[in-house]
Amino acid sequence: MSDSLRATTIRITGDGGDEVEAYLARPDGDSPRGGVVVIHHMPGYDRATKEIVRRFAEMGYDAICPNLYWREAPGAAPDDAAATARAAGGVPDARLVGDVAGAAAHLRSLPTSNGRVGVIGYCSGGRQSVLAACRTDVDAAVDCYGAFVTGEPPEGFPLRVTNLVDDLPSLRAPLLGLFGVEDRTPSPEHVAELEEILTRLGKPHELHSYQDAGHAFFATDRPSYRVAAANDGWERIRDFFATHLSGGDPSTGADQPSATPEGA
Structure with missing residues (x-):
């Protein structure tokens, strides 16, 4: 597989028919392949997120990240857009x-x-990835240390957010969860609760927690970055998506070849 790719900013049709900015990266070539929607972290639609989108393209997927703060702050710098969105209570579910x-x-x-x-x-x-997998049509979901999938937001929390316990019975796709043992939101207790609920509901899932890692251990540009946890996490993501995003159109059962992701 070639590692050549193309990346560009586009407009897509989002909720309610709104035009929303998005970042799209695609590998060269025309072989059938799966796609990945990347949901950015709270700091916003930033350089680090776009690097992740390109990484999935290098792995052999068409990948896209919608700018969730586009309506509040079109064209604003990521930090400013994130502050504007937080002041409005965050992105409505x-x-x-x-x-x-x-x-x-x-x-x-x-x-x-x-x-x-x-x-x-x-x-x-991460929480929003689980939410999307409960309420829309996707074939696989990955939650990287998403807070408040279980557990309750603390008193005075600035975002209007609830946990997803009531949504979990509607989970439509296999879920991979990657967490740090030293994280507080989600804490190991929150992860254990999620494990118990998904097991009881019979939902396909894989949850992994890393010692010596807290929140944002994938973030290479932050002190929270943990090399061993991030490298293992990327391997698990690669294998998980290779399992669930390969093959033909799941709605027709067609068996088509797809690009095999390379190691990330």
Whole structure:
């Protein structure tokens, strides 16, 4: 597989028919392949997030990240857009689901699509990845240390957010969760609760927690970065998406070849 790729800023149709900015990266070549929707972390639609989008393209997927703060702050710098969105209480859950559904629809509309789309999110995006997998049509979901999938937001928390316990019975896709033992939101107790709920519901899942890692251990530009945990996490993401995003259109059962992801 060639490691050549193309990346560009586009507009997609998001929740309510709104036009939303998004960052799209695609490997060269026309072989059928899966797609990945990347949900950015709370700091926003920033350089680090776009690097992740390009990484998935290098792995062999069409990948896209919608700018969740576009409506509040079109064209603003990531930090300013994130502050504006936080001041408004964060991204409403229903709007998030609509924007992810629009991003997934865009990926499935590409001529290279094999019909399968996964979603992955970091920090607040981890919770939103689970939310999207409960309320929209995706084939695999990855939660990287998403707070408040279980557990309760503390008193005075600035974002209007609830946990997803009531949504979990509707989880539509296999879930991979990657967490740090030293994290507080989600804490090991929150992860244990999630494990218990998913097991009781019979939902396919893999949850992994890393010693000597806290929140944001994937973030190479922050002191929280942990090399061993991040490297192992990327291997697990690679294998998980290779399992669930390969093959033909799941709605038709067609068996099509797809690009095999390279090691990340």
